[in-house]
Structure formats: C-alpha cells, structure tokens
Amino acid sequence: MTVLAVAGCEREPAAAPPPVRATLAEVFATEAVLVLGEDPQDSISSPGVFAERPEGGFLLADEHLPRVRSYDEEGRLEAAFGRFGQGPFEFRGISGVTATSSGRVVVFDSSQDRLTYLTRDLLPDTMVRIPGVAHRGASLGEDLLLEMNLTAEHPVGIARFVEQPRQFHRLAGSEVVWSAFRLPFVPRERSYWRSYVWFPFAVAGDSIYVASSLRYPVVILSAAGDSIGEIGAPSASYEPFPVLEPGSLTPGRYAEQLPRLFGGSNTLTRISVLGSRLVLTHGVFRYPTASDAFTAFGSYHASLDIYDRHTGTKLYEDVPLPEGSRVLGGGRYLYVLDDRGFPPWRITKLSFRETRPEG
Helix, strand or coil, X not given: CCCCEECCCCCCCCCCCCCECCCHXXXXXXXXXXXXXXXXXXXXXXXXXXXXXXXXXXXXXXXXXXXXXXXXXXXXXXXXXXXXCCCCCXXXXXXXXXECCCCCEEEECCCCCEEEEECCCCCEEEEEECCEEEEEEEEECCEEEEEEEEEEECXXXXXXXXXXXCEEEEEECCEEEEEECCCCCCCCCCHHHHHCCCCCEEEECCEEEEEECCEEEEEEXXXXXXXXXXXXXXXXXXXXXXXXXXCCCCCCCHHHXXXXXXXXXXXXXXXXXXXXXXXXXXXXXXXXXXCECCCCCEEEEEEEEEEECCXXXXXXXXXXXXXXXXXXXXXXXEEEECCCCCCCCEEEEEEECCCCCCC
C-alpha cells in the first residue's frame, strides 16, 4: 500500500483503490509528435538533458557535445549555444540545464565550480562561482535547487577535494541557504554504488521530490529543506538493485559478474511532475552482448508508475513504455523521446486522459 507520510499528521490515510494496469495510450493522450529542427551545420549528436520553459517551448542539451538548444512548442529550433573549453562561457560537457522564472537559462557543467547564465535567446549573460560542483538544478522561486558536491580544503591543506556524499542545496545568488538529502551509503561502505546511483528529482511549487535511483521511497522536501513526507512503493514486478557485502566482487571478473548480478535490476530513473500527478520512470539495467553490439551499458526506460502527489495514492503501475523510448521530463506535458538511438529525433507530447480505465 502506498502511504503519503507527512510530518505532524497522525491520521491514518483513507483506503484507496488499487492501482490500475493500463497501456500508455489508455493513460495519456498524444497532443503532438514533434520532429526536432536542426541546423545542417550544427546537427544533434543525441538529445540529452531536458527542461520545459515557463513561457512555453523547451531546452535540450546535447548528450555528447557542449551545446544547448532552445525549441518552440512545435519543436522548431530557435537558438543554440556552446563551445568546448574551460574559459568564460565554455563547457567541457553539459550535465544539466534549467530556465529561471525570469526566462534566463542556467547551464550546469559537472566539471566546473560555476553556473553559466544565458539570456532567453541563449546569448552569454553572467557566470557565478559556487562553493562546489553542480551537476543539475531547477528553479525554486527566485533561487535555484542544485544537486551539488560541496568542495572543502584538504585536511593537510594541499589541495581542494570534492566532499561526498552529494547533496541537494538551495542557492540564493552564490550562497547556500540549506543542504538536504544524503546517499543511503557512504562510498567506502558500498563503493560500487557510485557507478550506478544518481538522483532523480522534480520541483512543483514549494515541494521538492527526490530519491536515490536505487531505492524507494521518494522523499518530499519543503522549500525550506525539511523532510515533510515520503511517497511511492515499488510494484511486485520491480526487481531491486542488490546490496552486496564487501568482497562480493572479484577483480578481473567484473565483465562476467556485473551482468549476472545487476542485469535486469530496476532503477527509479526519473521523477516528473504533471499538475497533481507524479510520474516515476523505471529503468532496467542492460549490458552489451555479443549478439547486440549496439546496446550500451546503462539503465533503459521501461515503464511508469503514476501517483496523485497530494494524497500519495498510486493510480497506475507498470505502464509500459515503447521499446527504445526515453522519458525526457515533465511540465505541462510528459515529453517522451521516441527512439533514443537514431535520428530524426521525434518527441511525443503526452497529456493525462480525464477518464481512468478500469483495472
């Protein structure tokens, strides 16, 4: 049973109907299928991180190149920016992108301890030094929510190092207002988790939804950084990532052991908000095989669980995604990349159907 646990509330949750098993077409209506516009002299290597813009349209960073592009609501290319390097307004790689309430664009580079601000038209604006390395972020009112490793002085003062574990931080200007949410294990306890874990999150109004990709539940934080509840429970078909004791992996045999131990394990890959709905994307770890040379190691998007984010009720579970598709993000719509491997790049915009199919 899914329970929304809220601090200070002692009432038992009302009984809710069981979640419905349904197809994607039964849960969502297709609003449009967009074919991404491209500049022939600046083609997309592969669509990467995504953010819907407050005024309409969306931002999409390149998965392999240091480029961010802006599109209108029909998928037409509006602007592009980015070049490789470590100088002013240069990137080694783009790990995240978001649009502020004022329309400015913030670009995150996980190899640099700064934020790069661009104008609405993706022209250079300002750069802000921050006390760490920010991987991704989202607008939180006039501030930013950052997934960031804080940096600190080495104990003997020789060099700077990146503090573990990674946390979420609210940033006002260049100052950290609060820090919250930590890894379930420190690296020395479960060092192999660092190769697999990431932190899906979404912001809706004053609520922040964040989780470890390898563990339920989703934690709900307030805009002040306080934990105010939890939401989500895996379905019976969900195969959790195993917790191994130290010494379980044998050096020199990783290629044999990793697919056997972790192949087929599920992840909580993405959290998306669509109005009152919370959409959790599940992935499945896959490893390349001799018969499928085009399969890269990673977590492939497989299905959706959908909740009422106000009550915690699970509405749907195990809604299958089309083979090869990838959920990019939410907002006014759920945006799904139809084929993560090959152009032309098509994005389907989905909206919730008003009627719920019978389970």
